[in-house]
Amino acid sequence: MVEAPAGVEGSGFFATSFDKVIGMARANSLWPLPFATSCCGIEFMATMASHYDFARFGSERPSFSPRQADLLMVMGTIAKKMGPIVKQVYQQMAEPRWVMAVGACACSGGIFDTYSVLQGIDRIVPVDVYVPGCPPRPEQIIEGLMKIQELARNESLRRRNSDEYLGLLESYNIK
Numbered sequence: 001m002v003e004a005p006a007g008v009e010g011s012g013f014f015a016t017s018f019d020k021v022i023g024m025a026r027a028n029s030l031w032p033l034p035f036a037t038s039c040c041g042i043e044f045m046a047t048m049a050s051h052y053d054f055a056r057f058g059s060e061r062p063s064f065s066p067r068q069a070d071l072l073m074v075m076g077t078i079a080k081k082m083g084p085i086v087k088q089v090y091q092q093m094a095e096p097r098w099v100m101a102v103g104a105c106a107c108s109g110g111i112f113d114t115y116s117v118l119q120g121i122d123r124i125v126p127v128d129v130y131v132p133g134c135p136p137r138p139e140q141i142i143e144g145l146m147k148i149q150e151l152a153r154n155e156s157l158r159r160r161n162s163d164e165y166l167g168l169l170e171s172y173n174i175k
């Protein structure tokens with residue numbers, strides 16, 4: 001058994017701030033929406049399975065409804081024709097929402113430098129974390145999630161209403 005940290009055992013209290021409590025809750029209950037179109041999606045399946053066990057991070061429940069998701073994970077090649085769908089999914093998600101581009105294709109178009117492939121999803125939606133690799137290993141996807149957790153944990157409660165954030169959305173023509 002691990003010893004309880006000082007202050008937890010016996011009587012006493014902890015003082016903290018509201019944004020730290022909210023940050024901790026958000027960081028440990030990220031519900032991912034897997035937007036998987038090709039091979040990187042298979043890596044995500046491995047990441048969700050028992051060996052790597054994404055559920056350990058509070059992300060047990062993949063959401064296939066944007067309205068009940070707060071982490072959009074785009075995995076795979078995104079054709080330009082699909083761009084508007086990715087954007088629509090993003091717009092249907094409630095704030096606060098985060099985006100992870102998983103794999104070279106989602107990050108930059110990968111090896112598909114062609115007329116039909118979107119050269120990175122950050123051309124249509126703002127991306128918080130890029131996970132490189134073709135495909136990235138499950139460990140990398142987990143590290144990407146931990147980076148998102150770090151962002152969620154430390155995010156100011158006012159950020160989503162800030163002029164900078166609204167300006168960022170406006171630059172993507174997102175209301």
Ligand code: SF4
Nearest residue numbers: 039040104105134135
């Ligand atoms: S990055 Fe590589 S593995 Fe991932 S979808 Fe593109 S081609 Fe497939």
